[in-house]
Amino acid sequence: MTAHHPDATEAPAEIRSNVPGSFARGVLTRRHPALIRQVRDAIPLGPRQHRALDRLEADVARDEITPLDDAADDHSIWNDWAQGYYGQSWLDAPFLWAESYFYRKLLAATGYFESGPWRGVDIFAPSKQAELHSKDVDAELRALDELPRQAERERERGEVLLQSSLWGNQADLGFAASSNAPAEQRRDERLVVDDRTRLWDLLAAGTPGTIAVLADNVGRELIPDLVLIDHLLRHHAERVVLYVKPYPYYVSDATAPDTFEHLRRLAAAPGEAGAVGQRLWSALATGPLEIRAHSFFCAPLEFNRMPADLHDELAECALTILKGDLNYRRLVGDRAWDPVTPFERTTAYFPSPVAALRTLKSDVIVGMAPERLDELEASGSDWRTSGTHALVQLHGVTERQLLG
Numbered sequence: 001m002t003a004h005h006p007d008a009t010e011a012p013a014e015i016r017s018n019v020p021g022s023f024a025r026g027v028l029t030r031r032h033p034a035l036i037r038q039v040r041d042a043i044p045l046g047p048r049q050h051r052a053l054d055r056l057e058a059d060v061a062r063d064e065i066t067p068l069d070d071a072a073d074d075h076s077i078w079n080d081w082a083q084g085y086y087g088q089s090w091l092d093a094p095f096l097w098a099e100s101y102f103y104r105k106l107l108a109a110t111g112y113f114e115s116g117p118w119r120g121v122d123i124f125a126p127s128k129q130a131e132l133h134s135k136d137v138d139a140e141l142r143a144l145d146e147l148p149r150q151a152e153r154e155r156e157r158g159e160v161l162l163q164s165s166l167w168g169n170q171a172d173l174g175f176a177a178s179s180n181a182p183a184e185q186r187r188d189e190r191l192v193v194d195d196r197t198r199l200w201d202l203l204a205a206g207t208p209g210t211i212a213v214l215a216d217n218v219g220r221e222l223i224p225d226l227v228l229i230d231h232l233l234r235h236h237a238e239r240v241v242l243y244v245k246p247y248p249y250y251v252s253d254a255t256a257p258d259t260f261e262h263l264r265r266l267a268a269a270p271g272e273a274g275a276v277g278q279r280l281w282s283a284l285a286t287g288p289l290e291i292r293a294h295s296f297f298c299a300p301l302e303f304n305r306m307p308a309d310l311h312d313e314l315a316e317c318a319l320t321i322l323k324g325d326l327n328y329r330r331l332v333g334d335r336a337w338d339p340v341t342p343f344e345r346t347t348a349y350f351p352s353p354v355a356a357l358r359t360l361k362s363d364v365i366v367g368m369a370p371e372r373l374d375e376l377e378a379s380g381s382d383w384r385t386s387g388t389h390a391l392v393q394l395h396g397v398t399e400r401q402l403l404g
């Protein structure tokens with residue numbers, strides 16, 4: 001791994017889960033055991049798998065991290081990443097590391113990486129399927145037909161699609177360029193940083209090149225992401241590379257098979273959604289759209305430690321659009337940043353201009369205006385972790401680029 005972060009030595013401490021009452025602690029002590037139970041209930045596992053899940057459950061309950069099996073292909077790479085955490089407390093390890101390792105262990109317990117019938121079986125498929133084939137998604141796809149009437153100009157349509165992609169991260173897909181003005185207004189008020197104008201100016205000014213999209217969740221997030229990608233390919237990009245996870249991760253993160261299923265769902269839909277699906281399908285066939293899954297996207301590391309091959313790929317891109325909370329934590333560093341730390345400072349290492357679209361679902365935040373921060377802190381709400389607030393942050397664009 002190459003460290004590209006110029007400020008690595010000045011960054012504050014990594015978030016850990018050992019602070020009583022903290023958000024990170026709740027994820028490890030409540031959410032992880034619940035997830036193990038959920039997997040047992042959703043998938044008809046055999047006795048061997050239940051025993052492996054018992055062992056993981058016991059590791060979590062007595063708060064001790066145990067190594068992967070010696071036979072695992074990625075055993076030695078995880079040994080490097082573990083930096084002595086084996087035998088230690090889950091709660092004392094960095095939150096980002098501990099969550100990532102938990103998912104790796106959960107999949108190992110169900111036989112995902114072993115040869116045999118469970119190899120490659122996505123244990124989160126039942127909930128992903130339910131979401132993708134829900135009536136909500138049907139309704140939202142139909143709403144796409146209204147879009148040309150509701151948003152006449154290309155830029156207005158783009159803004160609606162960007163909103164859908166952004167708030168889709170809250171699992172709140174809303175294609176309708178809403179007739180419901182107050183709701184839209186409230187959404188805008190819930191943006192804690194809003195670089196949308198700069199982002200559209202950049203897209204309008206630039207000569208089309210490649211845009212990388214780092215995907216996050218399936219269903220009500222990936223569908224609007226794909227619709228936004230179609231819009232980018234039609235108006236702002238010669239090529240889009242969509243990066244997905246190489247294996248099931250954080251329950252609903254998109255993998256390549258998930259993405260293909262979403263494309264089939266779109267392409268089979270009537271009306272505008274179907275047209276979007278068909279265009280994306282042929283963009284995949286002819287080259288303007290590519291789906292990639294780099295192993296680094298399931299690594300327990302911040303993006304400043306991305307390997308050279310991925311760094312070089314992203315460096316070729318005119319822009320990277322990064323979706324969701326986890327990607328944001330990895331982008332700026334999952335650390336106790338002062339929220340007014342400039343976004344530019346935490347992302348200076350990133351190989352291309354980068355736009356983060358995220359609803360806030362964990363404590364990390366940078367780039368805030370002091371007044372806005374004070375106002376939100378005074379509200380007494382859990383605005384940092386509840387997904388009620390969102391941000392669009394852009395970095396890496398000079399005034400010259402913006403002026404075209």
Ligand SMILES: O=P(O)(O)OC[C@H]1O[C@](O)(CO)[C@@H](O)[C@@H]1O
Binds near residue numbers: 099216324325361
């Ligand atoms: O799907 P997203 O937006 O990346 O959110 C995942 C988030 O969920 C959590 O795992 C738990 O809330 C966070 O730690 C993480 O950042």
